[in-house]
Amino acid sequence: MRCEIVAIGTELLLGQIVDTNSAWLAERLATLGVDGYFQTRVGDNPARIEEALRQALARSDVVIVCGGLGPTQDDITRQAIANVMGAPLQRDPTLLARIETIFRQRNRPFADNNATQADVPVGARPMAMIAGTAPGLICQVGEKHIYALPGVPWEMRALFEADVLPDLLQRRAQFGDAEATLVNHTLYCWGPGESAIAARLTPRLQALDASGNPTIAFLASDIAGTRVRITAKAADAEEARRMAQEEAREVRALLGDAVFSEGDDAPMLHLPEAVVLRLLAERGQTLAIAESLTGGGIGARLTSIAGASRVFRGGIVAYADDVKFESLSVPPGPVVSEETAEHMARNVCRVLRADVGLAATGVAGPDSQEGLPPGTVCIAVAWKNETTTRTLNLGGRPREQVRILTATWLFDMLRRKIMDLPVA
Amino acid sequence: MRCEIVAIGTELLLGQIVDTNSAWLAERLATLGVDGYFQTRVGDNPARIEEALRQALARSDVVIVCGGLGPTQDDITRQAIANVMGAPLQRDPTLLARIETIFRQRNRPFADNNATQADVPVGARPMAMIAGTAPGLICQVGEKHIYALPGVPWEMRALFEADVLPDLLQRRAQFGDAEATLVNHTLYCWGPGESAIAARLTPRLQALDASGNPTIAFLASDIAGTRVRITAKAADAEEARRMAQEEAREVRALLGDAVFSEGDDAPMLHLPEAVVLRLLAERGQTLAIAESLTGGGIGARLTSIAGASRVFRGGIVAYADDVKFESLSVPPGPVVSEETAEHMARNVCRVLRADVGLAATGVAGPDSQEGLPPGTVCIAVAWKNETTTRTLNLGGRPREQVRILTATWLFDMLRRKIMDLPVA
Numbered sequence: 002m003r004c005e006i007v008a009i010g011t012e013l014l015l016g017q018i019v020d021t022n023s024a025w026l027a028e029r030l031a032t033l034g035v036d037g038y039f040q041t042r043v044g045d046n047p048a049r050i051e052e053a054l055r056q057a058l059a060r061s062d063v064v065i066v067c068g069g070l071g072p073t074q075d076d077i078t079r080q081a082i083a084n085v086m087g088a089p090l091q092r093d094p095t096l097l098a099r100i101e102t103i104f105r106q107r108n109r110p111f112a113d114n115n116a117t118q119a120d121v122p123v124g125a126r127p128m129a130m131i132a133g134t135a136p137g138l139i140c141q142v143g144e145k146h147i148y149a150l151p152g153v154p155w156e157m158r159a160l161f162e163a164d165v166l167p168d169l170l171q172r173r174a175q176f177g178d179a180e181a182t183l184v185n186h187t188l189y190c191w192g193p194g195e196s197a198i199a200a201r202l203t204p205r206l207q208a209l210d211a212s213g214n215p216t217i218a219f220l221a222s223d224i225a226g227t228r229v230r231i232t233a234k235a236a237d238a239e240e241a242r243r244m245a246q247e248e249a250r251e252v253r254a255l256l257g258d259a260v261f262s263e264g265d266d267a268p269m270l271h272l273p274e275a276v277v278l279r280l281l282a283e284r285g286q287t288l289a290i291a292e293s294l295t296g297g298g299i300g301a302r303l304t305s306i307a308g309a310s311r312v313f314r315g316g317i318v319a320y321a322d323d324v325k326f327e328s329l330s331v332p333p334g335p336v337v338s339e340e341t342a343e344h345m346a347r348n349v350c351r352v353l354r355a356d357v358g359l360a361a362t363g364v365a366g367p368d369s370q371e372g373l374p375p376g377t378v379c380i381a382v383a384w385k386n387e388t389t390t391r392t393l394n395l396g397g398r399p400r401e402q403v404r405i406l407t408a409t410w411l412f413d414m415l416r417r418k419i420m421d422l423p424v425a
Numbered sequence: 426m427r428c429e430i431v432a433i434g435t436e437l438l439l440g441q442i443v444d445t446n447s448a449w450l451a452e453r454l455a456t457l458g459v460d461g462y463f464q465t466r467v468g469d470n471p472a473r474i475e476e477a478l479r480q481a482l483a484r485s486d487v488v489i490v491c492g493g494l495g496p497t498q499d500d501i502t503r504q505a506i507a508n509v510m511g512a513p514l515q516r517d518p519t520l521l522a523r524i525e526t527i528f529r530q531r532n533r534p535f536a537d538n539n540a541t542q543a544d545v546p547v548g549a550r551p552m553a554m555i556a557g558t559a560p561g562l563i564c565q566v567g568e569k570h571i572y573a574l575p576g577v578p579w580e581m582r583a584l585f586e587a588d589v590l591p592d593l594l595q596r597r598a599q600f601g602d603a604e605a606t607l608v609n610h611t612l613y614c615w616g617p618g619e620s621a622i623a624a625r626l627t628p629r630l631q632a633l634d635a636s637g638n639p640t641i642a643f644l645a646s647d648i649a650g651t652r653v654r655i656t657a658k659a660a661d662a663e664e665a666r667r668m669a670q671e672e673a674r675e676v677r678a679l680l681g682d683a684v685f686s687e688g689d690d691a692p693m694l695h696l697p698e699a700v701v702l703r704l705l706a707e708r709g710q711t712l713a714i715a716e717s718l719t720g721g722g723i724g725a726r727l728t729s730i731a732g733a734s735r736v737f738r739g740g741i742v743a744y745a746d747d748v749k750f751e752s753l754s755v756p757p758g759p760v761v762s763e764e765t766a767e768h769m770a771r772n773v774c775r776v777l778r779a780d781v782g783l784a785a786t787g788v789a790g791p792d793s794q795e796g797l798p799p800g801t802v803c804i805a806v807a808w809k810n811e812t813t814t815r816t817l818n819l820g821g822r823p824r825e826q827v828r829i830l831t832a833t834w835l836f837d838m839l840r841r842k843i844m845d846l847p848v849a
Contacts, residue, residue, distance in 0.1 A: 012644050012654075013448065024443040045642070073623040073643050074630055108818055112624040133821075153645070155823050199497040200536040206498050218469070219497050220436050221577070230436075290721075290742075296728025297714075297721025300742045304720025305825060315748040318714075318724045320739040324777055328739075353748055367731075394532055397557075399579050401729060 002173045004030055005061035007053050009068035009078055010152060011044035022067040022150075022157050029161065031183055045069065050081040058085070058145050063172065065165065068152030070135040072114040078149055082140050083122035085147075090120040096127050096136055103134055128164035132156035137164060146172065184241035186249045188229045188263040189271045190256055191413040195221040198229065201255050205248070215248045223405045224302075225272055226261065258422045261413065273412035274302045280419045281312045281357060289355035290316035291329055291345035293336070294365040294378065299408045314355045319345070325362075328352070335371045336362050339390035342381035350383050358383035359415060361407045363393070365400045376403055380411045384418045391425065426597045428454055429485035431477050433492035433502055434576060435468035446491040446574075446581050453585065455607055469493065474505040482509070482569050487596065489589065492576030494559040496538040502573055506564050507546035509571075514544040520551050520560055527558055552588035556580035561588060570596065608665035610673045612653045613695045614683040615837040619645040622653065625679050629672070639672045647829045648726075649696055650685065682846045685837065697836035698726045704843045705736045705781060713779035714740035715753055715769035717760070718789040718802065723832045738779045743769070749786075752776070759795045760786050763814035766805035774807050782807035783839060785831045787817070789824045800827055804835045808842045815849065 006023050013020050020042060043053040050069070057064040069078030083090045097119035104111040118135050121127055125140035135151040137160045148165045150157045190198055199206075199219055206217060215233040222228065229252060233244035245265070253260060262271040269275065281288055290299050300316045303309050319325040326333050329352070331344045345360035359382055366375025376396030382389050393410055395403045417424050430447050437444050444466060467477040474493070481488040493502030507514045521543035528535040542559050545551055549564035559575040561584045572589045574581045614622055623630075623643055630641060639657040646652065653676060657668035669689070677684060686695040693699065705712055714723050724740045727733050743749040750757050753776070755768045769784035783806055790799025800820030806813050817834055819827045841848050 011642060019443060019445045019448040021443045024437065072620040075642060103821070107821060109618060110621060112620045114624055115620050155826060194533060196496040196536045196539055197534060200538055218435060218499060292721065292724075294728075295725065296733070296737075297716065297724025297740060297742065298728075300716075300721025300744070301719065301725050301828075304718075304722075304744065305828075307824075309720075310744065313720075313744050315744040315752075316721060316742040318721065318740040318742065320724070320728065320734065320737050324739040328777070353752070397527070397531060400731075402579060404725075404729075 002063065003061040004063045004065065004169070005041070005057040006030075007057055007064060007066040008042045008152075009045065009050060009066060010042075011046075011075070013042050013044075013068075021154050022152065025154070025158060026065055026067075026161065029166075045075040045077060047077050047081055050077060051084055054081060054085045054147065058142055058147070062145055063169065064145070064147045065150065065161075066147060067150045067157055070118065070137070070149060070151045072112065072118055072134075074114075076117070079117075079120050079122065079138070082125070082138065082147055082149060086122050086124055086140060086142055088123040088125075091123050092116065093119050093121045093127065096121065099131060100134055100136070103131065128160055130160055130163040132159040139164070139168060182235060182238045182241045184233050184235075184238060184245045184265060186231045186233075186242075186245040186263065186265045187268070187271070188231075188249065188252055188256065188260050189226040189273075190229060190259040191226045191261055191273065191409065192259045193227075195219055195227045198227050198256065198259065202229070202252060205251055205255065208251075209248075215244055217248070217252070223402055223409060225268060226409070228268075229256070258417070258420075261416055269306075272302075272306070273409050273416070275306045277412050277415050277419070278303065278306050278309055278312050280416065282308070284419070286312065286356040287314050287354075288312050288357045288359070289314050289349045289353035291349035291358065291360040292316055292318045293320060293325065293345075293362045295361055295404050295407055296320060298404055299359065299361065299411065302408055314353050317349055317352065337364055337371050337373050337377060337379060338362070339379045339381065339392060342379040343383075343388045343390050346381035346383040346388055357415070359411050361411055363395075363403070363407065365403045366398075367400060375400075378403065378407050378410075380407065380414060382411070382415050382418050384415070389414065389418060389424055426487065427485040428487045428489065428593075429465070429481040431481055431488060431490040432466045432576075433469065433474055433477075433490060434466075435470075435499070437466050437468075437492075445578050446576065449578070449582060450489055450491075450585065453590075469499040469501060471501050471505055471508075474501060475508050478505060478509045478571065482566055482571070486569055487593065488569070488571045489574065489585075490571060491574045491581055494542065494561070494573060494575045496536065496542055496558075498538075500541070503541075503544050503546065503562070506549070506562065506571055506573060510546050510548055510564060510566055512547040512549075515547050516540065517543050517545045517551065520545065523555060524558055524560070527555065552584055554584055554587040556583040563588070563592060606659060606662045606665050608657050608659075608662060608669045608689060610655045610657075610666075610669040610687065610689045611692070611695070612655075612673065612676055612680065612684050612687040613650040613697075614653060614680055615650045615685055615697065615833065616683045617651075619643055619651045622651050622680065622683065626653070626676060629675055629679065632675075633672070639668055641672070641676070647826055647833060649692060650833070652692075653680070682841070682844075685840055693730075696726075696730070697833050697840070699730045701836050701839050701843070702727065702730050702733055702736050704840065706732070708843070710736065710780040711738050711778075712736050712781045712783070713738050713773045713777035715773035715782065715784040716740055716742045717744060717749065717769075717786045719785055719828050719831055720744060722828055723783065723785065723835065726832055738777050741773055741776065761788055761795050761797050761801060761803060762786070763803045763805065763816060766803040767807075767812045767814050770805035770807040770812055781839070783835050785835055787819075787827070787831065789827045790822075791824060799824075802827065802831050802834075804831065804838060806835070806839050806842050808839070813838065813842060813848060 128137035133156040138149040140147040220228040235241035325331040346358040350358035363378030364370040378393045552561035557580040562573040564571040644652040659665035749755040770782040774782035787802030788794040802817045
């Protein structure tokens with residue numbers, strides 16, 4: 002079964018919005034072993050949307066189309082699908098009532114143009130779930146199917162999981178494809194950079210070169226770490242999983258304590274912040290953070306993880322220097338130093354009554370500060386009555402990258418302290 | 426002059442990484458009036474990369490290719506370009522020395538495989554600037570040109586601006602194209618939702634329907650606001666700008682105080698956080714924030730804006746309830762209320778000695794809290810000895826969206842207080 006993704010929106014072609022939907026769908030489909038798919042982007046133009054849909058139906062079995070289901074004049078997907086189906090659009094009164102109820106529940110005025118979101122091509126059916134206000138559609142065209150999803154990423158994903166995925170799996174079973182299954186197993190690393198990690202894995206890359214299965218790929222990320230992705234392909238999921246695990250053992254042996262997490266489940270579970278929260282929760286420890294250049298970003302990352310409240314008590318963002326002196330008892334003077342970071346980490350524990358403290362103070366850039374170049378960042382971990390500090394050299398990067406990397410290095414330093422691993 | 430974008434990386438096709446580069450490049454090219462371009466994505470496969478490049482060169486005049494310039498075995502762009510040029514790869518000693526110096530300056534070990542990044546197809550030249558460690562390349566193939574850029578977004582953008590753009594503009598002049606110029610003028614709005622805003626602009630959409638120039642498009646964003654983008658096309662930039670400004674006047678009249686910023690320059694300057702920092706800086710006021718469900722995210726947004734330190738003193742992230750009671754003098758009891766938000770906003774001003782305070786307390790979800798449903802958020806602005814509070818109903822959205830929206834609503838409430846506009 003071949004699946005094609007069509008992303009609709011002039012803002013995509015003009016680059017005003019990034020097409021995250023195609024990537025997300027591609028990953029979900031790849032995990033299901035649905036390969037041989039195409040990806041197209043088209044603007045808010047009726048003729049070109051129709052052409053894209055017809056082209057997709059000609060060469061694929063199912064088409065997933067995202068975007069153009071909103072209430073504005075630019076939203077033409079419904080009409081384009083109706084044209085392709087050779088059917089009229091009909092306002093569905095039950096669907097209309099559901100949408101009106103949603104607006105009422107959220108205390109939002111129902112504009113006339115919102116009623117168009119209840120228009121359905123005759124012969125198509127709306128999806129059971131409504132995430133935002135735009136209902137998705139499942140449309141049969143001959144032997145083929147179009148799934149129309151909203152363009153808003155969180156709405157699209159919710160509807161895909163709830164309505165499209167079950168339908169797709171059913172359809173694939175009907176195809177009787179002897180689908181190969183792809184299984185991914187990813188190891189998440191921090192410490193050595195991407196090229197150093199690739200160099201350590203040269204023996205494995207050479208060993209796998211002949212068979213080409215499993216494959217190993219590297220994905221560098223300042224937030225998630227360097228990801229080493231092992232992909233195994235086999236006739237069934239069990240065999241693919243076995244192959245992936247066997248290779249993971251070999252890789253793990255070569256990477257040692259650079260690996261901070263691994264698995265073949267949702268990447269969010271393997272974020273450095275998720276890992277340290279789990280380690281602290283297991284040990285019944287609470288956490289407080291003292292921030293400066295990061296402005297609150299470290300706390301924001303921690304609190305994006307479900308269950309953070311079991312561990313995270315809060316933080317002090319001491320952006321102005323005198324806030325460090327007054328609220329964190331830092332001795333007055335230059336603030337970009339390991340001593341300052343140590344005071345910040347220890348004192349935020351005391352002020353917020355937490356077991357463990359993290360702190361960062363440094364020069365995000367682009368200007369120098371206290372005679373120190375951008376990228377000079379001092380971090381500290383107060384753990385079990387002992388404070389460990391370190392100076393990072395994050396130069397040559399834009400301000401946002403310095404702030405992001407500060408958090409990831411701090412999480413990794415905490416992980417190493419908890420696991421009794423060497424820090425530098 | 427036709428320009429094609431080729432994005433390289435198996436992780437793109439598998440959806441593991443989102444292709445932000447194509448979108449960014451597309452926007453830059455569109456602003457330059459370079460249309461008629463194609464976008465392709467291809468995996469780390471030598472044969473398919475070569476095929477994509479040859480296809481691009483057949484139908485376009487310049488090709489911008491991103492990715493595959495790293496040091497690992499997956500990085501095959503250099504070789505593919507060399508094959509297309511019919512030339513060998515040659516290690517450039519000057520370039521090698523530059524890369525080694527960069528590694529030394531950043532205190533990073535130089536792995537053997539990093540030397541491959543100094544390989545250049547004979548006849549091509551490296552770009553003058555190096556952002557990360559992967560040098561870009563400018564490669565002539567007959568009458569056409571390939572620009573090879575790193576896949577890491579910030580590196581790609583830096584090299585595009587420094588080296589590719591000037592070269593592209595020169596090349597376009599040689600084409601003697603009577604290029605049309607596109608000018609965008611965007612109004613950024615908050616308060617009414619996207620459909621309400623589109624409804625208010627119906628008279629303009631009808632008025633512009635016949636000519637189709639300028640066009641008006643809507644882009645909804647929980648972070649940046651609902652953007653109303655006016656796009657005018659004319660033979661020269663002056664005329665296009667005049668047309669866009671004229672339409673902006675009409676649109677502004679219909680949208681009133683929903684418009685919090687506008688312009689045709691970098692969107693980052695028009696973020697709600699940038700707007701409130703500018704307004705406070707103009708008035709010589711300082712700001713402190715008290716966060717809870719947002720975990721530090723409000724401060725992180727504020728401090729991503731250059732010059733935030735003129736205004737922002739810091740904040741207290743009172744994630745655990747008793748931190749609210751102790752550090753922000755909130756009366757013990759339920760914390761999701763407008764009274765609590767008021768205490769938080771006023772007291773963070775006192776504790777951090779700031780003129781203006783912002784606060785948010787609420788239920789991010791997915792669980793209820795204190796009998797209140799997810800999305801119930803109370804926000805407060807302490808401005809000029811007066812505290813204004815409001816309860817938001819952000820239900821029906823995932824946790825991250827509730828946190829993001831809380832910040833944007835809080836910035837908008839502050840903007841309205843400063844500008845003496847109605848809040849609700």
